[in-house]
Every structure is written in C-alpha cells, then in structure tokens.
Amino acid sequence: REIHTKEAIDVLIPNFDSELYTFMKSESVLKQLGIHTFLPTLKQFEERQKSNLPEFGEKYAVKVPGSRAITSLKELKDLEDEYDYPMVIKGKFYDASIANSFEQAQIYFNKIVAKWGLPIVVQEFIRGTEVNVVALGDGLGNTIGAVPMKKQYITDKGKAWGGITLDDPRMLELTHHIIGQTQWRGGMELELIRTDKNELYLIEINPRLPAWVYLAVGAGQNLPEALVKLALGYPVEPFTSYTVGILFIRYSYDMICFLEDFQSLTTRGEL
Numbered sequence: 334r335e336i337h338t339k340e341a342i343d344v345l346i347p348n349f350d351s352e353l354y355t356f357m358k359s360e361s362v363l364k365q366l367g368i369h370t371f372l373p374t375l376k377q378f379e380e381r382q383k384s385n386l387p388e389f390g391e392k393y394a395v396k397v398p399g400s401r402a403i404t405s406l407k408e409l410k411d412l413e414d415e416y417d418y419p420m421v422i423k424g425k426f427y428d429a430s431i432a433n434s435f436e437q438a439q440i441y442f443n444k445i446v447a448k449w450g451l452p453i454v455v456q457e458f459i460r461g462t463e464v465n466v467v468a469l470g471d472g473l474g475n476t477i478g479a480v481p482m483k484k485q486y487i488t489d490k491g492k493a494w495g496g497i498t499l500d501d502p503r504m505l506e507l508t509h510h511i512i513g514q515t516q517w518r519g520g521m522e523l524e525l526i527r528t529d530k531n532e533l534y535l536i537e538i539n540p541r542l543p544a545w546v547y548l549a550v551g552a553g554q555n556l557p558e559a560l561v562k563l564a565l566g567y568p569v570e571p572f573t574s575y576t577v578g579i580l581f582i583r584y585s586y587d588m589i590c591f592l593e594d595f596q597s598l599t600t601r602g603e604l
Contacts, residue, residue, distance in 0.1 A: 337366055344369045344564045346542075346557075351426045353378060353540060371472075371564035372519050373540050380515075381538040383423055383454040389538075393514045395507070396534045398526075399457035409438055412455055421456040421536075424449035431458065459536065461528040464499065466508045467542060467549050469556045471563060472518030478556050478572040479508045480549040485580070493545050493583070498552045500577040507533055520546070520560055548581040 336342070345368050347356050356363070357372050364370075380389055383400060390397030399416060403409055412420070413435065422441040423429040426449050432438035442453055468479035481504040486495035508523060520542035526534045542556060549556050552575040562569050597604055 334366065337368060342368050344371075344561050346370075346560065346564075347372070348541065349426075350540065369564040369566075371560055373521075374518060377515055377517060378540055381540060383425065383456070383537060384452060386456075386535070386537075390535065393511060395511065396532060398459045398534055398536060401455050402452040403455055404451045404453070406439060406442060409442055409453075409455065410435060416455065416457050419458045421458055423454040423456060425452060425454065456536065459526045459528065459534045461526040461534070463536075464501070464504060464525050464527055464533075465493070465496070465543070465545075466504055466523040466525070467546050467556065468508050468512060468517075468521050468523065469542075469559055469563075470512040470515075470517035470519065470521065471569070472516060474513045474516045475571060476509045476512045477559050477563070477569055478549065478554040478575075479505055479512075480552050480554055480556075480575050481505060481508075482545070482548060486582070493543075495580065495582040496545060496548060497581075498548065498575060498577050498579045503533060507535075511535075511538075520556065545581060545583075548579060549575070551581065552576045552579040 345356065345363065347353050353372065356370060357375055357378060360370055360372060379385065384402035386397050386400045389395070401412060403412070419431045419433045420438060421429055422432050422438055422445065424445040428445050428449065430441040432441055445453055464481060464483050466479055466481045469477040471477050481499045481501045482496040483499055484493045484496045488494055504525065511517065511523070522539040522543040523535060524537040524539070526536055528534065542560065546556055554572040554575050559569050594604055
C-alpha cells in the first residue's frame with residue numbers, strides 16, 4: 334500500500350515463483366487498490382508443481398518423467414529401487430542438480446534443503462536435448478502467443494545465457510494442448526526434453542514469463558505487452574507467427590553509483 338501510494342501502480346507482474354502464491358491470494362485486494370494482475374489460478378499453480386507432475390501428465394495426456402517428493406535421506410535411498418542413476422534433485426522453487434550416485438544426491442539434497450526447505454523433488458533423468466517454450470494463455474483456453482527456443486549457452490545452474498528461436502510445430506502443438514486443457518491464465522515457460530526418439534517430455538512448467546521473454550519480442554511476439562493488455566481488460570488478438578533464427582545473448586555490465594545510493598537501496602529498498 335505504501336509503495337502504491339507513492340508510485341500509483343497500474344499493473345503488477347511478479348517475476349519469482351516464490352512470490353506468486355502471495356500475489357494470487359491477494360489478487361482481489363490488489364484489484365480494490367486499482368492494481369491489476371493477470372496470474373494463474375491457485376488450482377493451475379498447484380497442479381503444475383514439480384511434486385505433482387506425474388498426476389499432471391496423466392490428467393492432461395502429456396509425457397513426463399517419474400517424480401517423487403521426499404522429505405528425508407532415507408526416502409532418497411529407497412528411491413534407488415525405483416529410479417536408476419543419474420537422478421535429478423530439485424528444490425520446490427528453484428535449483429536442480431544431476432546426481433550420479435547416492436553420495437552426490439545426498440550432498441545436493443542437503444544443499445537445496447538449506448536454501449529452499451522441504452520437500453525435495455527427485456525426478457527421473459531423461460536423456461536428450463533441453464528445449465523451451467515461452468507462452469501466454471488468456472485464461473479461456475486460447476494461446477495468445479508461443480515461441481520455442483533452444484539454449485545455446487547455459488550457466489553452471491542451467492540458466493539460459495543465450496538461445497535461438499526454433500521452427501518446431503510439435504513444440505507449439507504441445508503448448509497449445511497444455512494451455513487449452515488447463516485454460517492457463519498468464520505467462521508460462523515450458524521446460525522440455527527431446528529424446529533421441531524425437532519424443533517430447535515435459536520436465537517443468539514455470540508459472541510466469543521467463544527472464545528470456547524478450548527473445549519472443551525480438552521474434553515478433555510482444556508477450557509482455559499482451560500480458561499488460563490482458564491485465565487491464567483490453568482485447569488481445571493471438572499472435573500467428575514469429576521469426577525463426579532470432580538469437581539472444583545475455584551480458585553483464587558494471588554500474589557506477591554513489592555509496593549513499595547503494596546503502597539506501599540495500600537497507601531501505603528505495604533510492
């Protein structure tokens with residue numbers, strides 16, 4: 334309320350998965366204040382959780398890897414009877430590491446628990462190439478826009494540092510299927526694995542526009558603008574095309590500032 338009083342916010346777009354639940358629960362309160370949002374419903378948010386992915390895949394006829402939510406190292410050890418190594422050890426919000434042995438899995442388990450808490454999600458490792466889709470649903474089952482891409486450069490955390498748009502009708506077909514079946518509302522990122530048999534496995538749904546969303550803008554689909562229009566209640570026509578072969582490369586640069594400004598930003602959250 335204090336920030337809104339000073340800044341007069343029209344549209345609020347959360348950027349982090351860990352923030353979304355609070356904003357979804359507060360959507361009606363925010364609207365009373367004149368702050369518009371366009372977020373997934375609580376049902377949509379919950380059923381795409383990493384721990385619920387097997388049920389999601391069965392319900393919507395989507396190929397997914399085996400996944401189990403666990404809360405102890407004993408459960409992790411017991412999973413050796415169900416999954417072969419390597420396994421993927423994931424936090425409930427962020428972080429994922431590939432473990433090739435129980436010793437590695439134990440280290441990743443403890444590291445992620447210390448950062449994000451329980452449960453930990455253990456996922457079957459699917460061999461193949463990771464590909465991604467950024468998309469926007471109108472909440473009525475229609476896909477406003479979708480752009481597939483392949484990461485060209487990644488960080489040690491698996492985050493995209495560069496990527497290129499793809500001509501891939503099957504990825505788009507899967508995206509339209511998921512948005513149509515779930516009636517997804519808002520932005521999303523699909524993380525997919527394409528196997529050697531050319532099968533697409535859904536390994537994760539991130540329930541917001543990803544950091545690389547401006548690749549879609551560069552390819553001809555201004556999804557952030559469309560999201561703002563949907564939040565404000567304006568009619569939005571679906572995008573029907575995008576440019577293939579558009580590349581993004583992320584870079585960093587030094588910011589020069591006065592110490593007083595940095596102190597204000599870190600202690601008070603404002604300049």
